Amino acid sequence: MAIRPQSATLQIARALIPLSLVVTLVPFGVLYYDLSKQHEREVATEVGGELSMLKSVYEQEGPAAVEEMIRGRLRNSASGRMLYLFEDGYRYRVAGNLTTWPAAASGFAWEVVPLSRSTFTEPEIMGASATELPGRYRLLVAVPRDEWGIPTATILKGAILAFVIALALTIVTGFRVSHFLRRHMSSIVETAEDILGGDMSRRVKVSYLPVEFSVVSASLNAMLSRIEDSMTTMRAVTDSIAHDFRSSLTRLGARLEMASGGKGGEQELRTAMRDAASEVDSMLHILNSLLEIARAEAGVSGDQMVDMDLATLITDVGDLYVPVAEESGLHLNVHAAEPIQVRAHPELLAQAIANLIDNAIKYSPRGSAIELRASLGPLGPLIEVSDRGPGIPAEARERVIHRFVRLDAARKSPGSGLGLSLVAAVAKLHGAFLKLHDNLPGLTAVIQFVAKPRRKPPLSFLFRRTVER
């Protein structure tokens, strides 16, 4: 369907015009119909009275008296609006001002038929009554409809007036509605323009708006916040990449320069090249981690989420890491007592758990134990990884989740500082969150799934169609 843009005023008016037409014309139509019926009844009674009066004259005094009476009435204009036709047995007009008998029957109670006043005039619609008289005479009395006294002109005038007023009101309403829309839209438009101008922090003011608009605006604001969020994140990532890669590239450049300018032998060159290659490797590793985080943060399509069992998942990941832990003189204990169903992306979740275990292994003192546990908490399913390492000070816990943040104490051990941000991103993707607790001593990292109701925007009942897709 092609939609041509039109002003709201025009559209509203167009929708309302048939409505106002119906609203004004139907009552007047009914009024006209009722009034005309009423007048017709009155005229019919009048005509019936005249006819029966003439009939009794005929019966008492004969045709000549009736002829005389009709002629007299027509002459003096005493007949008012009534017209007559009085015929003898030969269907010859004895008296009256109508030319032709309208029907086959000689007598009828009340008919609305076309009748002519003379041979040369057009027939008019008239209401007529007729009766047959003894001696094969017959008599008809009629009143043209125009003279029934129906106030047609008044009703028509009223109808037109009402319609004009309704039309005017319709147009005014159209203008007012579109003005109303525009007034409330303008705050949205202004916000959009400010944002176009570069001020990402602007939001639509929701409080002044009618409910329908505030729902739209709230959704818009939420969307804007999400966009601003990702832009900020993106900027942070770009900065971090720039920082990390710049230092790596500088080291790499310096090393290569030294190697090419130095007087070292082949052995020395080989060492330098190997160093350079491992520098490149670590950069690739960082890049891959960043891409994975970006991918987790961008979200995955729903069909990649499957119903899966957390117990099986942590058993599998544990299986991969138990020997690694043992190699570092640690015990990795996997606690997966009962199956716990969640809807998740198995690969990303496995990677998140692997990252947590990697961290735990990295920071645990020799001989200690790492606990990997899946259980059903009060909020919903959760995965815990606890170690007995140095832990993270409470004030730093929020910070370490951000990209590239590594506490000073950890600077010397290998790692990119991206592990926890990937875990956080994966958690967010699953509608879960990453929480770091004190394990007294040590660190407990929890991926807490939140059993969430079906997601619906606030006041969604107003927009049922957009929600139930």
Add this chain to the structure above:
Amino acid sequence: MSRKLLVVEDDTITSSYLVQSLREQGYTVDIAEDGREALYLASDGAYDLVVLDRMLPGLDGLSVLKALRAARIETPVLLLSALSTLDERVKGLKAGGDDYMVKPFAVSELLARIEVLLRRRSAGPEAETKLRCGDLEMDLIARKVSRAGKAVELQPREFALLEYLMRHQGQLVTRTMLLEAVWDYHFDPQTNVIDVHISRLRQRVDKGFQQSLIHTIRGAGYRLAAEG
């Protein structure tokens, strides 16, 4: 007999580097720089393997692949892509690709995967029930392993790991390949998880024997072989 490979890659630096590495390995290599040329060259089925970039000018890699498969050309195809999501990987494999590598990649990894694809082709699909490498024997039905007649006890994962190595004996197998094949994970663990598992396997298989079968290839991966 030298193997004939087609490299389809529009970035000339990457492709010349790839071609050089492949020629050093003794392959005969042709280059195509766009999709149409690739389709033209590959459509006679004369290549043993095609290394196909996904983003190409003209016809994109997936379309080339689909066109080849539609023409019943079953040359193994290794897809290269900067698109790393699982979705993309699945899409590539569904279109008829035999393997999928994400850019940036290590050349040693690429060479190892090419080797695996070429061997797979010549090995044929017949089902084997026993694998053998020197005096190491694996019974795939009874799921038992023995070396020089002595039973070797293995955990299920260790068995799967050894099975993969035995199926690709003599070839370089990278850590990523093992993680994908045995654990079905496509991520890059921070610690050397695979090394630990290999060293455990080594304990069971090689410990107490004169000759080691599992060899570490420095900076690249592992190789199972009876000699060298």
